[in-house]
Amino acid sequence: MTLFDGNALAGELADVLGADPTTARLRCTGCGSLGSLGETRVYRTAMGSVARCHGCDTVLVTVVSDGVRRRVGLPGVRAASIG
Incomplete structure (x- = not known):
């Protein structure tokens, strides 16, 4: 597993969130902190990517691709704003 931001x-x-998704503001369900996607900690494996809250490590975003479809989950996001 490799760690990225x-x-x-x-x-x-x-493709899902617009031209610059790193500026999307996400509110964490775990600790309530608000930050941009670019501030999260992203873990990548061959199976996909997981973005975790920088404050409490809650899984905010999951991205899995089977080569045909990309599936995005926001299990730990209470609210998101773009722009």
Whole structure:
């Protein structure tokens, strides 16, 4: 497993969240902190990517691709704003 920051998800999430998804503001369900996707900690494996809250380590975003479809989950996001 390799650790990156949230900027690593920019290309994958641009299709879903718009041109620059790293600026999307996410509120964590775990600790309530508000931060940009670019501030998260992203863990990548061959199976996909997981972005975790920088404050409490809650899983905020999951991205899994099977080569045909990309599936994005926001299990730890209470609210998101773009722009």
